[in-house]
Amino acid sequence: MPISRRQVLAGSAAGAASLATGLARPAIAASEPIRIGFLPALTGPSSSTGVAINRGTILAIDEINAAGGVAGRKIELISRDTQSDPTKAVNGVAELIGRQKVHFVWGPLNSGEALAATPLIARGGIPQVDSCWVDSLTDVTKYPLAYRNAPTNQQVGGAASHYILDVLKLKKVAVIGDTTGYGTASVEAYVPMVKGKGGDVVYQGEVDASNPDLKPELLRMRDAGAQVIMPWSVNAGFLSRILNTRGQMGWDVPVVGQTTLGSGQTKALLEKPEYWNKVYQNNFRPCSFTSNGKLPPRTVEFVDRLKKAKIEMGDTLLWWIAIGYDAPRMIADAVKAVGSEPKKVGDYWNTLKGWPGVYGDISFTATNHNGYPDDEVVMCEANSFREGAFNLAPGYGA
């Protein structure tokens, strides 16, 4: 049978392609860098979290690469700023998976962006480490390779409810959120939670965070007999207005809720420093000062490392930096154990137990990809802020 020149060329091309894609792959894979696609919001209205997490992530990757990488493979961080915009997060995911061919995705770091991007990451079959709290972001059926190294909203609300009802022994609760997806989802989740634990939700509401006057809301709460305010928002302006109005009204009720209550941005907007008294926000035991004024030993070592690397902590929260530090290390440990093939990574993480992060000890199972332990979600005193951390709120043991 005569063989044409075209057939020879086609056959050669196919052979070359099979060599490149098939035979040569193991050799390349063994030495190619581990590409982590990172989706922080470094600009935009919700960027304070991303900026801090970015510091921890870069430190961890620098340390791993300085120590020779993982099994001889360097880690390459490919960041795409989501600008606090879900659309840009989705575009970032498409580029990271389609063009950059990343092995892992770390983020997005804000719930709205993660809600938009996670289905796309799952469709790409890429293992994802997620640190957002919205419960629906992990689902072993829909997103089989999405693993959360942070608490869920249920855990966060559970800690606040526990503190109000069991530690402060207050029953009448006002639950308020802003009109963002996070605010409304939180109010919807926590009202039944407080009621389920025996509390009485005497007021619930969602308010536009740009509303400059929250006095009507607080008057309604007071008139309803609220003994404690439980606000859910990441907007420092909104939270500071609640605290300022509470102070102006001379209404001496505790405020127990979202971590941003303790942020430096909230503090900067308070009319008087004492308006920060009796404010207890979510925090995490490994990043909290115990009653003897010390951080846990693992965290002390981490803080020393941050200081050595001249990483600023005073303008942000320690747990943000810690979670940023943990995620690439968790990925690196998985690669060290089983390589970067997605299914093997998933199988490995499904058996992870007590992985020692600075932020918390992470455990997953095949049916539960929420890895953060309940007992490490605590409440802290907002006005005790120093070096990015807080004192545990009164009522917690050492």
Place this chain on the structure above:
Amino acid sequence: MLESIVSYGLAIGAIYALIGITYNVMFTASRVFSFTSGMLGMLGGVFGALFINRLGLPVGVGFVATLAGGALIGIVTEIVTVRPVLKSLDQHLYVLSTLAFALLVQQFTAIEWSTEPQPFPRLLPIGTGLVDQQFWLPVLACAATIIGLELLYRHTLIGRAFLAISEDNYAARALGLPEQKLRMTSFALAGAIGTLAGFAGGEVLLAFFANEPMLNFYGFVPVALGGMGSNRGAVIGGLALGLFQQTANYLVGGIFASVAVFVVFIIVLLVRPEGFAGATTARRV
């Protein structure tokens, strides 16, 4: 409750009214509806906090610098977003170009200033409670602005030139009025008024880049209610909006307050599309 509705409602209403006047001042001299008014209001707060809090300038110097900054931004707006577009006759592309410029400035502010609301300084060491300066300063600024504009338009040559341009652009140019210079001056004036709104209302709204869309939106309502180009209408519309919004805040609260505001807004426009103070224009057939 009533005192709180009145004090807060008038304060926020005066800010909306000033933003409405900013829209009008630009519109009067150019027939351009520039969506940079909210941006100017936002910059008033940011400039005030920047000059006084961060750079430590005295309040008076910070105030003048803020207004001068606003006037400069107004001039840049005219040169960059309006003048090139007006060359393409009969096209309302300035809606896009001004909005794009406003978004550009907002993003730049977010990156260079902060994405979090920043504190605005106490301007005067007096007044607390319901007569706090944060409530009466915007009202005072609004009153001073409307009186100043009335004097300008009715008793000065340049004011009359503005009116002439707004009445009949071609006739005014035929008479030798420098249309381009007048338009640029009106944008500078609008820049100063817009930043005055943000500065006077800074203690209420804080220095926050995200105030821009809110002010753009709520500042437009008094213009629609009061009638396009009518400053008196904008003041009445702005104060009415502020009082109604605050009343809705107390009576229904939460997100329903915004819904109530826009339900009434739509009803008013259905009943009186030309606004409270606007005149119905006859269409030549």
